[in-house]
Amino acid sequence: MLDLLMSFVLNHANIDISIISNASILPHSLTPPPPKKKKKKKKEQEEEEEEEEEEEEEEDKKKNEDKKKKEDEEEEEERTRIKRRRRRRRRRRKSSSTRGVMQTRDRSIYIKVSHRYLDQCTQHQPTFVYDE
Structure with missing residues (x-):
């Protein structure tokens, strides 16, 4: 019975029967079992x-x-x-070190005075430089 089933499956699957007939025990898959690892010596x-x-x-x-x-x-x-x-x-x-902008109606006026002379400029009248 098993032989008939095997021959039927192999004929329809187009697999060479000689490969399987050489195997003594047919595994679940047609691949051979993996090689066993050899025991190594303790030193190795x-x-x-x-x-x-x-x-x-x-x-x-x-x-x-x-x-x-x-x-x-x-x-x-x-x-x-x-x-x-x-x-x-x-x-x-x-x-x-150059002081900020004083806004007037017409234009911006820059006062270019260093910090050192700032006190002197506040005592006297500062010089205005017009940027156009």
Whole structure:
């Protein structure tokens, strides 16, 4: 009965019967079983374990180095940001040495006086520079 069923399936599936007839026990799939791993000696196992540990240590070192590099880059970026802020503040301070704008009906009048002479200018009459 099994032979008839096998021959029917094989004829309709167009599979070569000689392949299956060579097999003593027919597995569920037509693929051969995976080869069995040979037992290794203790020395070889210890060597492989040591190699694996060394590889893991190297990977850990690489990860730590990468982390350090990223942290250093972030610190450097923060330093440059702080420097830029300081530069901007200095520029603003320098630009603020010329006083602001007094609004009149006709036009804007700029008083260009440094901070040093500001007290003297308030005592005396300031000089006006007209920008057109």
